[in-house]
Amino acid sequence: MKKLKWISMVAIISLLLAACGSDGASGGDSSSGDDSSSQSIVFGTGGTSGAYYAIGGSLKPIFEESDSIGNVTVESTGASVANIQNITDGLNQMAIVMSDVAYDAVEGKGQFEGNKVEVQALAGMYQNVVQVVAMSDSGIKSIEDLKGKKVGVGQVGSGVEQSAKKVLEAAGLSYDDLEKVTHTGYADSVQEMKNGTLDAAFFTSGVPNSNITDLMQQNDVSFVEIKGDLADKLMEKYPFYKTFTIESGDEAKYNLDSKVETVGIQNMLVVSKDVSEDTVYDLTKRYYDYLGTDAVAVAPLKEVNRDEMAKGLIAPLHPGAKKFYEEKGLLE
Structure with missing residues (x-):
């Protein structure tokens, strides 16, 4: 009798677990139906009192308008060196960095001696x-x-x-x-x-x-x-x-x-090579369009000539950014 009760309990638990698994799968399917092509982006900036962080905050809603982006999280970091390391480690998908640090990373020099990093450029920013x-x-x-x-x-x-x-x-x-x-x-x-x-x-x-x-x-x-x-x-x-x-x-x-x-x-906007071409194309376009409006609120971004944002980039262009610049005739 005790054995029968034990078997019954196992059966009940198995049914409950199966039901939970079914609900979870159903919930996942429902969610992916709306956001299957969207990607969440962690945007590495700098200290909360600095320009990098303010720029990240101003670009967040612009980038989130993209159908390719589910959410942009603006993250306060130790700035350029930390941002490149975070992209390497998969913690950030996008970041603002200084060109000298990007140069050292791509060339495997300075703080990145003997350790080249595959970071890719999206656009130039202010100096x-x-x-x-x-x-x-x-x-x-x-x-x-x-x-x-x-x-x-x-x-x-x-x-x-x-x-x-x-x-x-x-x-x-x-x-x-x-x-x-x-x-x-x-x-x-x-x-x-x-x-x-x-x-x-x-x-x-x-x-x-x-x-x-x-x-x-x-x-x-x-x-x-x-x-x-x-x-x-x-x-x-x-x-x-x-x-x-x-x-x-x-x-x-x-x-x-x-x-x-x-x-x-x-300064440069850089992205992980793992972000899709379509997503980076759209982000580049939205950044370009935003710079052409009166909505630009952060002072350093007002210094950026959007028709020159593909110039002087130290890191190799991400294919998505390159595609946009070629269409606009902005590549030298």
Whole structure:
């Protein structure tokens, strides 16, 4: 009798499990009927107070209008290096990165030494401008004058530090030639300059940088130019650098008395090679169309010329992006 009861219980449990499995399968079929071709995208950006994160937030609804996209999750990250690593690890499908970091990743150099990454470009964005700011009483008039000075070079491993090292190298300098090197973020570099413990600092960002604007409120500073032979050396060795001029008299850009010639590094939208051609084609088209409207709210994106967003891309184009640019006649 006990054996019969046990067999009956097993039968009942089996029926219940079968019913649950049937419901689950039915639910899956119903869901896939609406979203079978859609893909969820994790969009790697940067810190929550930075431009990358704001741009991600502004592009999220634009990309989610695509029938190919189910949802876009804007993720705060450690920016360029972390974003490329996350794409490699399958954690992000799309990200914003600086071209110098993308170059190192594709070529297997720098922080990616011996470990090439198959990241692909979707589009170009605004330039991160190398801004070297010095206290006016420091006697620093050129990059070479940083020798023997106290200099902030950005946080360890950051895009700012990578730029600082390359600029110093082009000028024949290294950290050993400086009196003091601090690995500080923008806000801390500015505070140290205010306190008199730093003579100068590197900032690689859009223009204006709010931290520089803050420093200029009550302090006399000067911008150290990167031009002429120095700029030529940089651009010859590192093809991701481009000349950039911060114009004078522009109240939105420091309201300088005279223009500043320097170099910039293009930011890029990159995607995983595993995202489909049709999806990337649609994302590229929507980004292009969005840049042609008055709805662009984030300041750095207003600087982007949409008809040049296929130029100067360091990473190879994703086939979907390439198809769109070929149709628009935007490839050189």
